Amino acid sequence: MLTGENIQAHLDQLTKPPGSLARLEDLAARLCQIQQTLRPATQPRRMVLFAGDHGVVESGVSAWSSDVTALMVRNICRGGAASAVFAKQSGTDLRLVNVGVKAKSPFDLITCESVAYRDACIRKGTRDLSQEPALTSAEFEEAWQVGVDEADRAVSEGMKIISCGEMGIGNTTPAACLAMLLADVPLEYAVGRGAGADDDILQRKRAIVADAAERVRDLSLQESIASVGGLEIVAMAGLMARAAESGLTVILDGYVTTASALIAERLQPGTVNNLIAAHLSAEPGHRLTLAALGLQPFLEWDMRLGEGTGALLLMPMLDAAAAMISNMATFADLGIPKEAET
Amino acid sequence: MLTGENIQAHLDQLTKPPGSLARLEDLAARLCQIQQTLRPATQPRRMVLFAGDHGVVESGVSAWSSDVTALMVRNICRGGAASAVFAKQSGTDLRLVNVGVKAKSPFDLITCESVAYRDACIRKGTRDLSQEPALTSAEFEEAWQVGVDEADRAVSEGMKIISCGEMGIGNTTPAACLAMLLADVPLEYAVGRGAGADDDILQRKRAIVADAAERVRDLSLQESIASVGGLEIVAMAGLMARAAESGLTVILDGYVTTASALIAERLQPGTVNNLIAAHLSAEPGHRLTLAALGLQPFLEWDMRLGEGTGALLLMPMLDAAAAMISNMATFADLGIPKEAET
Numbered sequence: 001m002l003t004g005e006n007i008q009a010h011l012d013q014l015t016k017p018p019g020s021l022a023r024l025e026d027l028a029a030r031l032c033q034i035q036q037t038l039r040p041a042t043q044p045r046r047m048v049l050f051a052g053d054h055g056v057v058e059s060g061v062s063a064w065s066s067d068v069t070a071l072m073v074r075n076i077c078r079g080g081a082a083s084a085v086f087a088k089q090s091g092t093d094l095r096l097v098n099v100g101v102k103a104k105s106p107f108d109l110i111t112c113e114s115v116a117y118r119d120a121c122i123r124k125g126t127r128d129l130s131q132e133p134a135l136t137s138a139e140f141e142e143a144w145q146v147g148v149d150e151a152d153r154a155v156s157e158g159m160k161i162i163s164c165g166e167m168g169i170g171n172t173t174p175a176a177c178l179a180m181l182l183a184d185v186p187l188e189y190a191v192g193r194g195a196g197a198d199d200d201i202l203q204r205k206r207a208i209v210a211d212a213a214e215r216v217r218d219l220s221l222q223e224s225i226a227s228v229g230g231l232e233i234v235a236m237a238g239l240m241a242r243a244a245e246s247g248l249t250v251i252l253d254g255y256v257t258t259a260s261a262l263i264a265e266r267l268q269p270g271t272v273n274n275l276i277a278a279h280l281s282a283e284p285g286h287r288l289t290l291a292a293l294g295l296q297p298f299l300e301w302d303m304r305l306g307e308g309t310g311a312l313l314l315m316p317m318l319d320a321a322a323a324m325i326s327n328m329a330t331f332a333d334l335g336i337p338k339e340a341e342t
Numbered sequence: 343m344l345t346g347e348n349i350q351a352h353l354d355q356l357t358k359p360p361g362s363l364a365r366l367e368d369l370a371a372r373l374c375q376i377q378q379t380l381r382p383a384t385q386p387r388r389m390v391l392f393a394g395d396h397g398v399v400e401s402g403v404s405a406w407s408s409d410v411t412a413l414m415v416r417n418i419c420r421g422g423a424a425s426a427v428f429a430k431q432s433g434t435d436l437r438l439v440n441v442g443v444k445a446k447s448p449f450d451l452i453t454c455e456s457v458a459y460r461d462a463c464i465r466k467g468t469r470d471l472s473q474e475p476a477l478t479s480a481e482f483e484e485a486w487q488v489g490v491d492e493a494d495r496a497v498s499e500g501m502k503i504i505s506c507g508e509m510g511i512g513n514t515t516p517a518a519c520l521a522m523l524l525a526d527v528p529l530e531y532a533v534g535r536g537a538g539a540d541d542d543i544l545q546r547k548r549a550i551v552a553d554a555a556e557r558v559r560d561l562s563l564q565e566s567i568a569s570v571g572g573l574e575i576v577a578m579a580g581l582m583a584r585a586a587e588s589g590l591t592v593i594l595d596g597y598v599t600t601a602s603a604l605i606a607e608r609l610q611p612g613t614v615n616n617l618i619a620a621h622l623s624a625e626p627g628h629r630l631t632l633a634a635l636g637l638q639p640f641l642e643w644d645m646r647l648g649e650g651t652g653a654l655l656l657m658p659m660l661d662a663a664a665a666m667i668s669n670m671a672t673f674a675d676l677g678i679p680k681e682a683e684t
Contacts, residue, residue, distance in 0.1 A: 015423055023645070068678060082358050086665070088665075301363075301640075302364035305358050313659065316658030319431055323428070
């Protein structure tokens with residue numbers, strides 16, 4: 001068993017003032033702790049993006065229409081989206097899994113040129129959570145299983161690092177409900193502007209989230225999550241739970257993926273031990289949901305794009321952290337006493 | 343002439359909510375502005391590390407002895423130092439230039455195996471700035487010219503990005519003097535713990551810096567800089583001034599390199615227009631010296647190692663920023679109206 005103390009002792013023998021790489025040392029230590037080695041691996045790695053639509057968009061919670069989800073799925077598959085650009089740049093294998101896109105012409109989606117695309121559509125978008133439960137328990141379980149299968153596939157294909165992200169217009173609304181439900185985040189923090197809500201949309205979104213959180217309060221845990229959830233959100237939770245159980249290192253992206261992490265941690269406690277929080281997004285609830293999981297984000301760049309982009313931007317930092325702890329010389333190698341100040 | 347408005351207009355046509363990549367968009371915009379293109383280049387690139395010792399170490403301002411500078415130069419050249427590991431990891435060419443190492447056995451230094459090493463030693467360490475001027479005007483000019491030559495070499499070798507860093511035990515003391523002198527940083531911020539000063543050392547360092555800043559107040563600008571400067575600090579200033587003049591993109595590292603940037607900007611106004619601040623170090627004066635230059639750092643990871651490590655960690659982020667603006671699809675490509683919310 002490699003403890004935090006063992007890891008710190010090794011970091012302090014490397015040829016630098018002790019602690020002088022600060023947060024990068026934290027990142028290296030976290031990798032070592034999860035992988036139980038002083039030579040952590042950061043390749044091969046994969047980003048699995050789950051796409052799904054949200055009935056609640058019909059109630060006016062987003063600046064964008066659900067059609068955009070399908071267009072962006074195509075854009076990701078063709079390599080033109082931010083996620084596809086960053087995945088290529090960082091040497092991260094990219095898969096896109098459709099768990100619930102509402103597209104009128106789903107066949108359009110399979111014109112993927114550069115990204116592995118999987119059609120695992122459970123239903124064409126969730127029900128409107130402001131009117132009725134978004135998902136049934138059966139749909140919840142089906143979505144969860146899609147995520148589990150993706151984790152198993154990553155393990156069988158030898159991945160060392162896995163991350164997941166989402167494409168789903170309207171999905172900060174279910175994320176806000178889940179933040180209230182699972183991390184007691186106050187309404188005014190839970191609800192943000194997502195991909196660009198104006199004041200009118202924000203007000204509507206806030207009222208819908210408040211109502212939904214109230215409505216599900218007396219349901220069972222799984223029923224309440226299904227009632228305000230999203231297909232891609234539940235699939236990501238399934239992926240995280242299974243990937244963590246399998247010993248993979250799991251990189252979190254933004255607010256919506258953190259809602260998935262809250263689900264995973266509640267349904268499979270201990271998942272959080274394998275998570276690394278890549279960044280703090282501009283959504284006001286993100287800091288609180290990360291804190292509820294005991295996670296400290298690495299990049300604070302105010303990003304709010306989703307699609308796993310924050311996680312993908314951290315990938316080269318994981319490489320640097322792993323190279324640092326694996327390849328730096330020690331003071332003993334150099335003939336400098338460890339306590340140079342004595 | 344590519345203006346900030348042109349660049350922002352292009353960024354807002356890419357398939358993402360406008361502004362949603364936030365600080366990464368700022369980074370891309372800065373690259374575009376400096377290089378005057380919407381397809382900025384981040385390769386090939388080079389880190390030039392300048393090594394030099396400081397007479398003031400004899401007066402007890404550092405937890406480490408000057409011998410460590412030479413040992414670390416060897417460590418860098420052999421690939422075992424953090425800078426060497428990050429340079430390799432990030433695809434950055436690394437050079438080490440000795441402008442003033444005090445090593446007893448300088449021939450040891452030329453056993454460099456993996457890094458280009460240049461011996462341009464001006465004198466074996468500066469004079470003790472607590473007792474007398476650290477450098478003469480002639481030494482100042484010689485050190486500046488070494489930096490200029492390195493910038494010219496980078497240009498002639500086709501580099502698009504250049505950065506410089508330092509190895510020099512004791513060099514946060516001259517950096518603190520320069521922060522007071524050139525950016526009016528108050529003493530209590532200017533002097534920090536460097537590579538690990540304890541309370542006694544910190545108190546001594548503070549008294550020495552206060553005295554030195556007072557002593558040089560009535561000298562000419564160049565004389566005052568020489569009086570409290572360091573050979574590697576002046577060489578970095580020369581590199582920055584010439585690199586900026588030549589149109590290169592210049593990446594700043596931590597507190598000591600920012601002191602060099604203050605020198606460069608004072609002696610060649612406009613240098614700052616080509617600078618990108620990689621990170622905010624743990625030294626308390628760094629935020630204020632960056633602010634004096636009007637620069638916003640990208641990584642806030644509390645690092646304090648020097649050796650260009652903060653700049654090297656930003657390199658993959660430059661790649662991501664450039665790939666984003668160069669390779670992402672536009673809304674027009676996708677058939678989505680730019681103002682999707684209308």
